[in-house]
Amino acid sequence: xxxxxxxxxxxxxxxxxxxxxxxxxxxxxxxxxxxxxxxxxxxxxxxxxxxxxxxxxxxxxxxxxxxxxxxxxxxxxxxxxxxxxxxxxxxxxxxxxxxxxxxxxxxxxxxxxxxxxxxxxxxxxxxxxxxxxxxxxxxxxxxxxxxxxxxxxxxxxxxxxxxxxxxxxxxxxxxxxxxxxxxxxxxxxxxxxxxxxxxxxxxxxxxxxxxxxxxxxxxxxxxxxxxxxxxxxxxxxxxxxxxxxxxxxxxxxxxxxxxxxxxxxxxxxxxxxxxxxxxxxxxxxxxxxxxxxxxxxxxxxxxxxxxxxxxxxxxxxxxxxxxxxxxxxxxxxxxxxxxxxxxxxxxxxxxxxxxxxxxxxxxxxxxxxxxxxxxxxxxxxxxxxxxxxxxxxxxxxxxxxxxxxxxxxxxxxxxxxxxxxxxxxxxxxxxxxxxxxxxxxxxxxxxxxxxxxxxxxxxxxxxxxxxxxxxxxxxxxxxx
RNA sequence: CCGGGUGUAGCGCAGUUGGUAGCGCGCUUGCUUUGGGAGCAAGAUGCCGGGAGUUCGAGUCUCCCCACUCGGACCA
Numbered sequence: 001x002x003x004x005x006x007x008x009x010x011x012x013x014x015x016x017x018x019x020x021x022x023x024x025x026x027x028x029x030x031x032x033x034x035x036x037x038x039x040x041x042x043x044x045x046x047x048x049x050x051x052x053x054x055x056x057x058x059x060x061x062x063x064x065x066x067x068x069x070x071x072x073x074x075x076x077x078x079x080x081x082x083x084x085x086x087x088x089x090x091x092x093x094x095x096x097x098x099x100x101x102x103x104x105x106x107x108x109x110x111x112x113x114x115x116x117x118x119x120x121x122x123x124x125x126x127x128x129x130x131x132x133x134x135x136x137x138x139x140x141x142x143x144x145x146x147x148x149x150x151x152x153x154x155x156x157x158x159x160x161x162x163x164x165x166x167x168x169x170x171x172x173x174x175x176x177x178x179x180x181x182x183x184x185x186x187x188x189x190x191x192x193x194x195x196x197x198x199x200x201x202x203x204x205x206x207x208x209x210x211x212x213x214x215x216x217x218x219x220x221x222x223x224x225x226x227x228x229x230x231x232x233x234x235x236x237x238x239x240x241x242x243x244x245x246x247x248x249x250x251x252x253x254x255x256x257x258x259x260x261x262x263x264x265x266x267x268x269x270x271x272x273x274x275x276x277x278x279x280x281x282x283x284x285x286x287x288x289x290x291x292x293x294x295x296x297x298x299x300x301x302x303x304x305x306x307x308x309x310x311x312x313x314x315x316x317x318x319x320x321x322x323x324x325x326x327x328x329x330x331x332x333x334x335x336x337x338x339x340x341x342x343x344x345x346x347x348x349x350x351x352x353x354x355x356x357x358x359x360x361x362x363x364x365x366x367x368x369x370x371x372x373x374x375x376x377x378x379x380x381x382x383x384x385x386x387x388x389x390x391x392x393x394x395x396x397x398x399x400x401x402x403x404x405x406x407x408x409x410x411x412x413x414x415x416x417x418x419x420x421x422x423x424x425x426x427x428x429x430x431x432x433x434x435x436x437x438x439x440x441x442x443x444x445x446x447x448x449x450x451x452x453x454x455x456x457x458x459x460x461x462x463x464x465x466x467x468x469x470x471x472x473x474x475x476x477x478x479x480x
Numbered sequence: 481c482c483g484g485g486u487g488u489a490g491c492g493c494a495g496u497u498g499g500u501a502g503c504g505c506g507c508u509u510g511c512u513u514u515g516g517g518a519g520c521a522a523g524a525u526g527c528c529g530g531g532a533g534u535u536c537g538a539g540u541c542u543c544c545c546c547a548c549u550c551g552g553a554c555c556a
Contacts, residue, residue, distance in 0.1 A: 011491090011517095020550065039547065095555070116556080150481060150554065157555080210556070233556075267556090300515050335516035342516095353515060363515080 011343070014281050019225040026275055027154040030284040030344045040152030040159030044268070047344065050292035051271055052162060056142065058194055058289070059164065059266070062186050068138040068166060073120045075143075076111035081119045085244045088118060091211025095147045097159075113146040118212065118237075118263060121167040122245035125259075129169060132251050135259060136179075137169040155272030156229075156480050163267035169259040171251070173238070176260035180236040183264040184217045187232035195270070196287040196395035197221055197277050198403050199231055200426070200475060202451030207435050214238040220450045220475065222403045223276035226424035228450050228477035231273055234264035272480070277399050278368075284345030285367055287395055288388040295384060296341040297327040300334050300353030311352050314362065314380060321381040323388075342367060347391045348384065368394045407475070409459045416464065416476060417445045426450065426477045430470030432463035440465055447476040 011029055015022040027033045032048030044052065060070070076099060083089045096112040114120065125137060146160045166183060170176040184201060191197045199219035209216035213235040221231045239258035242248075248256045278285040288294055295318055299311040311327055318325045328337050334351070341349060351363040356374075364383070365372045368391050375383050406425030410416045416427045427447065431437060438449050452472045463470050 018550080024549075035548075037547075091556080145556095147556070149556095151552095216556095230556080265556090269556095298515095303514070331514095333514055333516085333518055335514090335518080337517085338515095339517045351515070355515080 012281065012283055015224065015279070016281075022279075022281075023272075023276060024154065026279055026284055026343075032271070032275075032284075033154045038159070040149055040157070042152075042154055042158055042160075044162070047292055048271065051274070051286070051290055052268055054290040054292065055194075055270060056164070059186075059190060060140075060142070062190065063140050063164075063166065066138070066182070066186070068140045068168075071139045071141055072143065073114075073117055073124065073141060075114055077114050077117075077119055079110050079112060081123060082112050084119060084122075085212050085241055088212035088241075092116065092147075095149065097146050097148050114143075115145055115147045116263075116265075117141060117143075117145075117165055118167065118241060119245075121263075122241050122247060122261075125169055125242075126245050126247045129247055129249050129259060131249055132171050132257075134249060135169060135171040136175065138166075138179075139168065140164055140166040153272075155268055155270075155275070158268070161268050163265050165263060165265045168262045169242075169247070170261070171249070171257070171259060173260045176238075176262050177236055180215070180217060180234045180262045180264070183262070184219065184232070184234040187234070187264075187266060188219050191219060191221065191231055192396065194287065194289045195274055195277075196289075196392050196399060197231070197273065198396065198400040200403075200451060200453055201455075202453040202475065204233075204451055205435070205438060205449045205474070207438050208449060208451075210235045212237065212240060214240065218451050220426075220477075221273050221277065222399075222406065222426060222477075223273070223480070224279065224402065225276065226402075226406045226426075226477075228426065228479045229269070229273045229276070230450075230479065231270065232264070232266040235262060237261040237263065278395050279345070282339075283343035285395070286345035286347060288347040288392050291345065291347050292324060293326045293341075293344070293346045294324045294388060295326075295348045295350055296337075296346045297325060297350045297352065298334055298337045298341075299327065299329055300351055300356075302329055304354050306357065307352070307354060310357050314350065314352060314377065317381060318384060321385070323381075323384060338365075348387055350384075366391055366394075368398075409457070411460055411464060413441065413444060413465050416441070416447065420445055420447060420478075424478065426475050428453075428457070428459060428473055428475055429464035430458075430460050430462060431472050431474040432466055432468040433471040434463070434466065434468070437463055437465035441476060445476070446478060448479055450475045450477045450479065 012025040013021040031045050034043040034045055036043055092115045096115055099111040100107055142164045144160050144162050149157050149159050152158055168179050188199050188201050191199045199221055201219055204216040204218055215236040217234045219231040221229045223229055239260055241261055242258035247259060249259055251257045275284060297311050297315050299307050302308055308329055315325050315327045347367050349365040356362050360377050361374050362377060364375050364387060408419060409428045419427060441447055452474055456473050459473060461470055
């Protein structure tokens with residue numbers, strides 16, 4: 001038994017021994033990703049891409065319910081266009097990949113491969129927005145973007161990654177601010193209800209906000225190693241870009257106005273978050289609502305008369321009920337299959353062999369807690385539905401426990417330093433609002449401000465760093 | 481970008497003072513098996529990360545690249 005066990009885990013490094021290596025092992029062994037010949041350019045393998053497709057499908061429906069329309073803009077941005085907004089270009093130009101040749105001819109102006117598309121959307125909006133009747137414009141784009149990162153890791157930091165970017169224009173500041181918060185809420189709900197991940201909603205400090213934005217909002221997640229992952233962002237731009245790009249509309253008052261703008265996005269980085277939130281030493285653990293395979297059916301003693309047919313019948317019933325189901329009737333032994341689909345994080349395993357057939361039952365095993373039960377084949381559709389919901393809830397509760405147990409209030413910088421060194425996680429402190437204190441926190445403790453949470457608590461009256469009167473409570477952590 | 485480690489069969493690795501490459505798993509075929517990574521037998525698989533150099537001869541020595549990996553810096 002001990003020998004068998006060691007054989008199972010030998011494929012993946014223990015997360016307690018080396019979390020980073022565990023993560024890399026899972027990405028490769030679960031066949032989510034492969035490397036290409038260019039640093040930071042990853043291949044999304046079918047199983048990894050299928051997770052993204054499920055995320056995409058669900059989020060896209062949510063966006064459309066709220067009136068957003070999908071568009072597709074060019075991949076290349078002329079340098080002159082990128083430069084129209086000063087803060088924006090300062091932030092992004094250093095990490096742009098540039099196209100300088102067209103065929104064999106040098107280009108007169110170099111083109112950036114889009115690292116984000118605010119400028120392209122603005123150029124287009126300038127052409128199509130003329131009247132208050134043209135507003136709001138609620139556009140979204142699914143695409144890949146390129147940012148020339150110095151270091152890269154699967155899902156967490158790619159030079160090319162997949163994302164969606166919503167870009168909206170509104171007649172009033174109020175409407176745009178509402179949109180910014182609404183979309184952050186869409187992300188937060190998605191994390192909780194689909195990915196089974198709790199988030200901390202809040203606003204970024206000026207130091208951490210998006211280049212060119214007036215306000216950046218974020219959902220922050222805590223990984224299993226207690227480091228922070230920014231799960232999604234929503235920006236309020238005011239009319240800054242609109243002024244820079246000379247976008248105007250005639251209002252009801254017959255005067256020219258600049259519209260107010262937002263953008264918001266999530267990326268394939270989410271998949272990294274899923275892995276590091278739910279995974280364990282046997283590999284990936286996928287939340288049921290985005291799992292490419294929700295139920296893996298494993299026939300036992302499949303050479304025996306009628307076993308395959310009985311398994312196929314169950315598969316067909318579950319498919320008809322709307323579940324994503326796969327049966328593995330390959331020549332591998334059942335034990336091999338158990339380990340394989342555990343590594344791939346399939347939420348529910350269904351075993352059906354001759355003994356079960358006699359009793360009109362099957363075996364169900366939950367991936368999240370290993371719980372095994374014998375269940376009657378009558379009503380298997382309902383049983384599976386309940387089990388998948390229970391797994392979702394179980395995963396969420398466990399992740400929430402991790403977040404809550406590792407978030408603590410600190411009164412002083414020294415206390416933050418001490419707690420961070422011993423257990424990591426999120427430290428909550430009061431803050432004066434001064435960037436100098438953020439820099440000090442980074443230099444002396446190694447943490448950055450994750451956000452100013454919407455749910456504020458009054459932990460004290462003074463800044464944990466400098467002792468001056470406090471303006472906000474801030475959450476600090478080490479970020480991916 | 482800075483520092484440490486690593487690139488040899490699909491995966492994990494060995495390869496001695498430089499002499500032309502091996503092991504385990506996997507893979508293929510056949511038979512036997514099948515409720516936690518099965519057994520036996522017979523097979524197939526290599527531009528030794530890439531490029532220059534030293535040498536009669538380089539997986540091995542020298543230099544330059546590239547990639548992976550772990551830290552750090554930077555970064556949405």
